[in-house]
Amino acid sequence: MLNFVIHKRTEQTEQDYKELLRQNTGILAAAQAGEARYADSQGWLDTEEWAGERKVAFLEKLAEDIRRNADAFVLIGVGGSNNAARSVIEALRLPGTPEIIYAGNTLSPNALNRMLKQLDGKSVYIDCIAKNFETLEPGASFRILRNYLHKRYGNRAAERVIATGTAGSSLETLCRENGYTFLEFPHDIGGRYTAISNVGLLPMAVAGIDIRELVRGAADMQKRLHEGPAEENIAYQYACLRNALCRRGYRLEMLSSFEPQFRWFYKWWIQLFAESEGKDNKGLFPVASEYSEELHSVGQFIQDGSPILFETFLDVQERQDSLIVEPDGLKDGFDYLNGKDFWCINKAAYKATLAAHSEKLPCLTLEVGAVDAYHFGQLFYFFQFACYLSGRILGVNPFDQPGVEAYKKWMFEALGKQGGREE
Numbered sequence: 001m002l003n004f005v006i007h008k009r010t011e012q013t014e015q016d017y018k019e020l021l022r023q024n025t026g027i028l029a030a031a032q033a034g035e036a037r038y039a040d041s042q043g044w045l046d047t048e049e050w051a052g053e054r055k056v057a058f059l060e061k062l063a064e065d066i067r068r069n070a071d072a073f074v075l076i077g078v079g080g081s082n083n084a085a086r087s088v089i090e091a092l093r094l095p096g097t098p099e100i101i102y103a104g105n106t107l108s109p110n111a112l113n114r115m116l117k118q119l120d121g122k123s124v125y126i127d128c129i130a131k132n133f134e135t136l137e138p139g140a141s142f143r144i145l146r147n148y149l150h151k152r153y154g155n156r157a158a159e160r161v162i163a164t165g166t167a168g169s170s171l172e173t174l175c176r177e178n179g180y181t182f183l184e185f186p187h188d189i190g191g192r193y194t195a196i197s198n199v200g201l202l203p204m205a206v207a208g209i210d211i212r213e214l215v216r217g218a219a220d221m222q223k224r225l226h227e228g229p230a231e232e233n234i235a236y237q238y239a240c241l242r243n244a245l246c247r248r249g250y251r252l253e254m255l256s257s258f259e260p261q262f263r264w265f266y267k268w269w270i271q272l273f274a275e276s277e278g279k280d281n282k283g284l285f286p287v288a289s290e291y292s293e294e295l296h297s298v299g300q301f302i303q304d305g306s307p308i309l310f311e312t313f314l315d316v317q318e319r320q321d322s323l324i325v326e327p328d329g330l331k332d333g334f335d336y337l338n339g340k341d342f343w344c345i346n347k348a349a350y351k352a353t354l355a356a357h358s359e360k361l362p363c364l365t366l367e368v369g370a371v372d373a374y375h376f377g378q379l380f381y382f383f384q385f386a387c388y389l390s391g392r393i394l395g396v397n398p399f400d401q402p403g404v405e406a407y408k409k410w411m412f413e414a415l416g417k418q419g420g421r422e423e
Contacts, residue, residue: 002221002378003367004234006241008358016244020393024240025230027392031385032226041399043188043197044384047222050186050197051215059198060212062162062181063205067097070160071122073206074115074145076104077129077199078137079271080191081164085203087265088376094208103145104128104138112141116148124149127162129199131185133171136411164198190399192272195380210373217377225385235382238364239389245310245362246284246394252309254302256289258350259316261371263290269383276387276398283394292349302357310362314379315350318370319343 009017034042043049066073075082082102089100099122103115126149128142142163149157158179165171165185175182183198194200196218201211225235242253255269266288277283287309289298302311325337325345337345357363366382369375391398 001224001369002234002375002382004237005365005367006237007354007363007365009241009245009362010248013241013244013248013362016247017241020240020244021230021237024236024389024393027389028230028233028236031388031392038397038399040188041190041193043186044193044195045222047196047215047219047381050189051201051218055198056201056212056215059202059205063202066125066206067208069123070098070125070206072101072119072124073098073203074101074103074119074124074126075129075203076126076138076141076145077102078105078135079275080194081129081131081138081199082203083192083264083268083271084195084200084380087262087268088200088204088209088214088373089207090264091261091371091376092207092209092373097208098125098206100203100207104130104141107137107140112144116144119148124152125160125162127164127203128171129164129185130171131166131191133165133169136408136415162202164202190401192268192275193384193399195268195384196377204373213373214377214380217374218381219377221378221381221385225382235386236389238366238386239393241364242284242310242390243393250284250308250310250362252285252287254287254289254309254311255314256291256311257314257316258291258346258353259314259371260290262314265376265379266290268380272383272387273390275401275404276391277394277396278403279396279400282396291353292346295349295353299353303360307361311357311364313350313354313363313365314368315365316368316371320371 034045075085082105086100086102093100099118101115101118103112103126106112126142126145128138128145130138130142133139146157146161149160153160161175161178161180162183163171163175163180164183165175166187167184172182174180183202185199186194186197189197191199196215201214204214205211225233230236245253253273255266270286270288273284273286278285302309321343323342325334325340325342327335327338354363354365366379368379388398
């Protein structure tokens with residue numbers, strides 16, 4: 001289970017925090033019940049809706065078929081269409097499963113050619129994930145990869161194409177007309193909230209992830225956050241505290257950990273909060289640091305730079321691996337490590353960093369039981385629900401992203417798409 005620990009904070013922040021806890025219990029109750037005005041974006045609130053037994057069993061069977069025949073599985077998607085899956089796959093992918101290759105997240109010809117080169121000599125399947133099939137990056141990559149498959153497999157290419165899109169969309173039509181497998185992108189979930197659905201679960205299952213455990217973790221967190229009183233609700237506490245810190249002039253939240261397996265989870269978390277809260281000239285700017293490497297770069301700024309950020313640590317509780325430092329008889333100055341386990345060395349680095357950073361800035365810790373599918377499910381649901389609450393407390397719609405559309409109009413106009421930019 002996740003636990004939320006608040007470390008040193010100022011008296012003023014403490015007052016704001018307690019005030020927000022008292023004032024916003026109505027927002028918590030409304031979020032637990034689901035709000036009618038956000039009904040088209042809250043399909044994730046109940047994990048059973050898009051990750052019930054029948055759906056999970058179907059995805060497990062489809063993934064098993066793909067694993068049996070594929071050496072490489074190309075996940076075509078950008079932002080919410082690939083971040084959740086990638087964060088789990090890169091942390092937990094099992095050996096002997098298809099290589100997961102990512103496309104649809106860049107327009108760089110160099111990157112696209114490198115991606116295609118990775119497919120040489122492999123049995124390839126692809127999944128194009130796009131709620132809005134007008135998004136350029138996945139649409140362009142899908143065309144390139146369809147052509148690639150048709151050149152290699154001819155009339156059998158369709159058997160290797162999966163697409164995940166909105167029912168009734170042009171993407172579904174394309175699939176029906178060409179014999180591609182079509183999965184529904186939840187109509188009532190925005191991309192960044194889709195971890196526990198077809199969008200995230202199929203690629204994870206292809207990589208050998210136990211998606212039942214991931215769904216179970218999310219469902220357990222759902223129960224915890226929907227049934228507990230406000231004073232014990234860790235998502236509510238987190239949402240109120242980050243808003244209190246924002247009131248006190250902190251402008252960035254840094255998510256940090258000493259476990260590199262969270263490397264791609266940071267990207268998911270950054271998108272979730274950036275798109276959900278960055279509106280109306282409001283919101284904390286989400287950033288991340290991977291320790292201990294970045295202690296030797298941004299660590300300097302944290303200790304001596306502008307006091308503009310606070311830090312949230314992810315601290316893993318269960319020992320995952322062990323590696324003992326053994327003496328080799330050479331005088332290298334590191335004999336004080338003899339007999340110590342790297343697990344303990346890494347923990348010492350975390351505790352020392354927390355102590356040092358807490359002297360300069362507010363620090364929070366989310367204690368994560370283990371790095372496994374169950375706890376990734378917990379993290380997904382916790383942060384999604386906390387983001388919902390935090391956005392509502394901030395006074396913004398946590399589910400739209402009007403700013404994302406602004407650049408697209410100019411881009412479509414530059415590329416000659418009819419109806420690109422509107423005055």
